[in-house]
Amino acid sequence: MSTTSTPAAVTQAANERIPEPCVVVIFGASGDLTKRKLLPALYHLEQSGLLPKDFTVVGVARRDLSATFAPDMKDGILKGGGVEAEDPKLAPFMDRVKYFATNFDDDAGFEALKAYLADLDGQFGTKGNRLFYLAVAPEFFADIIARLGKHGMAKPEKGASNWVRVIIEKPFGTDLASARKLNDDVNAVLSEKQIFRIDHYLGKETVQNILVFRFGNGIFEPVWNRNFIDHVEITAAESIGIEGRGPFYEQAGALRDVLQNHVMEVLSFVAMEPPDSFEAAAVRTEKLKVWRAIEPIPVEDTVRGQYGPGKVDGKDVIGYRQEDRVDPESQRETFAAAKLQIENWRWAGVPFYIRAAKRLEKRVTEVTIVFKQPPLHLFKSGGKGSIEPNVISMRIQPDEGISLQFGTKVPGPTTNVAQVNMNFSYAEAFGKSSANGYERLLLDAMLGDATLFAHRDGVEATWALFTPILEAWAATKPDFPNYDAGSWGPQESCDLLAKSGRSWGKL
Incomplete structure (x- = not known):
C-alpha cells in the first residue's frame, strides 16, 4: 500500500x-x-x-x-x-x-x-x-x-x-483502595497537572492510530456503533512466560498486569465518543465516560487460567508453578478474560470480549471489530453456507497494521463467495521503525501534553470495575493449571463467547 x-x-x-x-x-x-x-x-x-x-x-x-x-x-x-x-x-x-x-x-x-x-x-x-x-x-x-x-x-x-x-x-495501585491512597499521597505533593501516569501501550503508533482511523476517515465512524457492529474482541497475548519475574508476577497476575491498564486503555480508544478536540482534557473526559458506562462485571462473565507445561515454537516449556521463585501451589492467574457491556447509546447490546495472557500460541496484540451479517443471506461461501462477517482487525504488535475482511466472488461460472483481506502494513507504507513507544510519551511529558497519560479518575474507574473480580477470585480456589503452554488458553475462554453463539477470531 x-x-x-x-x-x-x-x-x-x-x-x-x-x-x-x-x-x-x-x-x-x-x-x-x-x-x-x-x-x-x-x-x-x-x-x-x-x-x-x-x-x-x-x-x-x-x-x-x-x-x-x-x-x-x-x-x-x-x-x-x-x-x-x-x-x-x-x-x-x-x-x-x-x-x-x-x-x-x-x-x-x-x-x-x-x-x-x-x-x-x-x-x-x-x-x-x-x-x-x-x-x-x-x-x-x-x-x-x-x-x-x-x-x-x-x-x-x-x-x-x-x-x-x-x-x-505502572502498576498504579493493586486494587481500588491502594490506587486511591497512592493518588492521595501523590496529590498531597503534586498538582494533577504535574503528574504523568505512563502506560507505554499509549506510545504505540497503532494504538494512537485507532483514533485517527475512527475520527479522521469519514467511511468508518458512521458504522462504528451498535447498529452495525456485532461484537468487539481485544487480545493481548504473549508466547513468553514470566522470564524470571516470579516475585512480581506472584503479586500481580494477568488481570493487574495487563487487563486493568493496557487493555482498558485500548478499549477506551475503540469505544469513546468523538472528543471536542485532541486536547488532554477532552480526550480524558470521553475515555472516562466509557469506563463509567461499563456495567458491573458478573464473575461468571470472567475467566482465569494458569499455564501448565507445553510446547511453544516447537520447544518444551515448563508450567507456571515450575518457574523460578513461584509457589509450587500458586493460584495466581496467567490468563484473564472478561465480557464487558457498555451501557450507552452507541454500544448498548454490543459485548466487548477482552483477554490477556502469558504462554499462548503466539505473541499478538490485536483489536477485532466484527460486523453484523446482512439481514438476508443471498450468497453462500463456496456453496457450503453463509459467508463470514466483515471484520476490521487492528494489529498493535507485532507486524503493526490494519486489515479489512470481506466477501468477494470467486472467478468462475458459478456464484461462489470467498473471504479476502485488504491489508495495510505500517512497515510497508512507512518503513520499519526502531522506535519503542516511549519516544512520544517522553516528548509529550516534556511538552506538558497529558493526552496520552492516565488521570487519577480513570485509574480509579478501571480499578472499581476489576476489584470485585479480584475479591471474588481470591475467595475461591481454582483448578490450576488449566491450559497448556502454547495453546490459546483454557476452554472456559471459548465457552465465554460460545454462550451467545460467538467465537474468538483467528489471530
Missing part, C-alpha cells in the same frame, strides 16, 4: 514539538527499563531533532555506577536499533548523560541531588525545568515524591516560569 507525505509540513510540525530546555531525572536508572527503553527513546528523539539544545539526563539509583553508567547506556542505545556507533550525534549526547547515587530514603542525598541539578542548570542551560521519571518499584513512588516535596524539588520556584513534572510507571 502506497502513502503520500509532505516533508515541509512534517518539518514544521516537528519544530513546533521541541520542548523547552530541561533535565530528565530517572530514579531507578540501574534497572533494565532505562537501558533498554528510556535512553534509546531519548536518543531517537535526538536523532529526529526533537530534543532541546539545552538538555541533560541524570540517572539516579542506590549503587555507585558513576564510572559505568554512561557506557552502559550507550550500549543500550546501540542495541536499541537505528543507531550506528559512528553516528555524529551520539558522542555529544552521551556527554550529557550523568549519574547520581543516593538511597531513596536518604534526606541528605536528596539535598545533594538538588544542589547537583542546580549545578547542571548552570552547566547546560536547562533553566530549572525538571522531568522526574520514577522507574522504580511501586512501593517507592510515594516516598520519592514526598522527599521531592520536602526538599523543594516538587514545585517551581515561586514566581518562576520553569516547570516540574513527574512520570510514574
Whole structure:
C-alpha cells in the first residue's frame, strides 16, 4: 500500500514539538527499563531533532555506577536499533548523560541531588525545568515524591516560569483502595497537572492510530456503533512466560498486569465518543465516560487460567508453578478474560470480549471489530453456507497494521463467495521503525501534553470495575493449571463467547 507525505509540513510540525530546555531525572536508572527503553527513546528523539539544545539526563539509583553508567547506556542505545556507533550525534549526547547515587530514603542525598541539578542548570542551560521519571518499584513512588516535596524539588520556584513534572510507571495501585491512597499521597505533593501516569501501550503508533482511523476517515465512524457492529474482541497475548519475574508476577497476575491498564486503555480508544478536540482534557473526559458506562462485571462473565507445561515454537516449556521463585501451589492467574457491556447509546447490546495472557500460541496484540451479517443471506461461501462477517482487525504488535475482511466472488461460472483481506502494513507504507513507544510519551511529558497519560479518575474507574473480580477470585480456589503452554488458553475462554453463539477470531 502506497502513502503520500509532505516533508515541509512534517518539518514544521516537528519544530513546533521541541520542548523547552530541561533535565530528565530517572530514579531507578540501574534497572533494565532505562537501558533498554528510556535512553534509546531519548536518543531517537535526538536523532529526529526533537530534543532541546539545552538538555541533560541524570540517572539516579542506590549503587555507585558513576564510572559505568554512561557506557552502559550507550550500549543500550546501540542495541536499541537505528543507531550506528559512528553516528555524529551520539558522542555529544552521551556527554550529557550523568549519574547520581543516593538511597531513596536518604534526606541528605536528596539535598545533594538538588544542589547537583542546580549545578547542571548552570552547566547546560536547562533553566530549572525538571522531568522526574520514577522507574522504580511501586512501593517507592510515594516516598520519592514526598522527599521531592520536602526538599523543594516538587514545585517551581515561586514566581518562576520553569516547570516540574513527574512520570510514574505502572502498576498504579493493586486494587481500588491502594490506587486511591497512592493518588492521595501523590496529590498531597503534586498538582494533577504535574503528574504523568505512563502506560507505554499509549506510545504505540497503532494504538494512537485507532483514533485517527475512527475520527479522521469519514467511511468508518458512521458504522462504528451498535447498529452495525456485532461484537468487539481485544487480545493481548504473549508466547513468553514470566522470564524470571516470579516475585512480581506472584503479586500481580494477568488481570493487574495487563487487563486493568493496557487493555482498558485500548478499549477506551475503540469505544469513546468523538472528543471536542485532541486536547488532554477532552480526550480524558470521553475515555472516562466509557469506563463509567461499563456495567458491573458478573464473575461468571470472567475467566482465569494458569499455564501448565507445553510446547511453544516447537520447544518444551515448563508450567507456571515450575518457574523460578513461584509457589509450587500458586493460584495466581496467567490468563484473564472478561465480557464487558457498555451501557450507552452507541454500544448498548454490543459485548466487548477482552483477554490477556502469558504462554499462548503466539505473541499478538490485536483489536477485532466484527460486523453484523446482512439481514438476508443471498450468497453462500463456496456453496457450503453463509459467508463470514466483515471484520476490521487492528494489529498493535507485532507486524503493526490494519486489515479489512470481506466477501468477494470467486472467478468462475458459478456464484461462489470467498473471504479476502485488504491489508495495510505500517512497515510497508512507512518503513520499519526502531522506535519503542516511549519516544512520544517522553516528548509529550516534556511538552506538558497529558493526552496520552492516565488521570487519577480513570485509574480509579478501571480499578472499581476489576476489584470485585479480584475479591471474588481470591475467595475461591481454582483448578490450576488449566491450559497448556502454547495453546490459546483454557476452554472456559471459548465457552465465554460460545454462550451467545460467538467465537474468538483467528489471530
